[in-house]
Amino acid sequence: MMCVSASVLLPVLSGCQSTFYTAGVVEGNGISVLKSDFTYLKKDQPLQRDYIIVRNAALQFPIYLYKFSEEEYSAILMKCSHQGNELQASGDHLHCPAHGSEFNNKGNVAHGPAEENLRTFKVTPTGDKLFIDLRA
16 A cells, blocks of 8 residues: 655645636627636745636536637637537646547647537637637
């Protein structure tokens, strides 16, 4: 039997950043979120999240919003293209707990059984906000 000391495991656990959820604000044909939702403090130091999840009552499925840079983001509907199950975010990829399909942070199939990429939306950075256009 293997035994791991809590002093060894604690730095690993404390380094994990939990998933951040935001409701955003429905505006016209889309939903807006604040750029500041990607920022969090750790030991009084501002750090950046790689992604956030937009979960709003107006959406049937949440949206995985991934940040590549201050001007480049991807917004992906968290609905598996295989059989329509809700996906789970895990860092820079999405995973389907039902059948094991995996998708990268641009919504492309990385591992089947899914064969089609995920639905994505255009993201427009404007001032302190990001606008996710839900029309396409």
